[in-house]
Amino acid sequence: MPYFSRSKYDALIPFFHKNAHFSTIYAAKFKTFAAPKYTREQLELKDGDFLTVDYKLQNHHKTVILCHGLEGNSQRTYINSCADYFLKENFSVFAWNNRSCGGFMNRLPQLYHHASIEDLDAVIQFALSKKSQEIYLIGFSLGAGQVLNYLGRHSEIHSQIKAGIAISVPVEVKACAEALKKGFNQIYMKNFVLDLKKKLHIKAAMFPNLMPWENIKKCKDFDYLDDHFTAPMHGFADKEEYYNKVSPARSLNHITLPVLILNAFDDPFLGPGCFPTATAQNKTNIHLETPKYGGHCAFPVKNSNYSYAEIRALEFIKSIQKINRNT
Template sequence: MPIIESTYKPSFYFKNGFISTVYSGLVRRVSLKQERERITLKDGDFLDLDWSFSNSKSNKLIILLHGLEGNGQRPYMTGTANHFNNNGLDAVCINFRGCRGENNLKYYSYHSGETEDLHAVIQHAILSKNYSEIYLKGFSLGGNIILKYLGEHHAIPDQVKASIAVSIPCDLYGSCKELHKLKNKLFHDRFLRDLVKHLKEKQKLFPEELSIELINTIKTLIEFDTIYTSKAHGFRDALDYYKKSSSLQFLHNIKTPTLIINALNDSFLSSECYPVKEAKRNPNLYLEMPNYGGHAGFVDKKNVYYNEKRALEFINANF
């Protein structure tokens, strides 16, 4: 598909990518009533799902996936859920394994290329909740999971009608290199602090898998992925994990109408994370590259973000 020309024009201060990213992550507030459901996965582990509903009974659902070390209560998740609830769709925010204050039951947890848990939630929505129209929206890591899922699976359920991916590091190694640069040190260090904190908690449950001494050697995100993420999830090392989990290589095979929104001033994304060639060659893939927005920071009027409006517009235009 041709590249979509973006109409996003934020106010002066939010044209700064750093400001829009930090404001959206730390300052924004969204009020939303959610109901928690815990489902058991086929390996015996669990996922916590946070549901919110439209005012009238709906057979339409949007499934939302958060980013690295996020959860179902992050404002970029609840903001989308609230906007869709107000427009006649139910919403469910997935909390990835171990991401809602309680350790999951396995040594492994979640990662950028883990798509089976998403598939399990989709099946749950179809078989147990009877939704006939399902839409997917993911942010950052969660968006990469959606794109990989749609491109690698040969039998996407008919109920899955469209997807939206926002601020997507579709080339994981390229994005990782950006996060390790000085410009992103504050973000890098915050991600690393939270990841190491949670890994230390997990180590207490699985001391035979990993020593606290080895955890204490972790100083970068790449080292974290080398020592834990790759080994826990069956990859050779961090680079093997990035290579096999990046959604970029799967974009050509996506048959579900999909919108990618990646801001040009997103400091987390490398040039490879703007899949212009892939979008032009795939009639199901739409790429929008606003000049502004930072990383998931598309601030707009009345606390409804631009990406939230565009997601609903995209769905309404296609269905």
């Protein structure tokens, strides 16, 4: 029953980071970590769109694929520190950008969401083309949702994929949209909405007859944006269908590979349903760790520029490697 209600992280967090908002904002806005010296390639997709992938090859025998969060990119601080940590452990690293992210607007109308698993599969296929033999998927926030949905929904999971790690993952997307309406959390929501509205204006210029773009100015929160733009752009009837169908909660019972979910109880982005304790207690392959502190995609560690997220991810991967060697 791999549910870790008591986490080692609670003894590692700096005292002044026990405020979830301070921890979250510091990690997102003030902490810096240089990106590795990557090679960048553009992947052409089957539907005519493209993705950009940053990667560094140094060991074909073990690879991590890093998936960023909402309106993030392959060189956000939390991705960079994780990449550097694994490169020092002699892993190859692939960090990819969702459609419209990383400074490149995509060609088609749709953007991306928690269940954009075909795009993740394209990145996995790319890693396989580079002779990656043992692959571990690590996702943050929305990217963590993509990892869980991929492992639970994709029709063919490649044998080279060994495990997944989901950090600060919105297991129930609607609960997260509701959480971001409350109090100080609205600051995060407004920043996301502002960024997404900028992209919608670009899409309006690219596809003027696609939908009533004049409604962009009415977008004040996720309710309106998801109901009038995100859902119809991605083939959903409304925001309720969108929230339900893209939520990783629909995928957990179908995952057969080992998975670690690391969600802090103080995460301001997460709401009810994002801590699937019953699933972890009943499925031997779903490992859930719920530190008291950590914020959202933060998890700072005393006297270290690395976060507990990558430290715990490596520890989990090593445990899976040990099991695989002994079977």
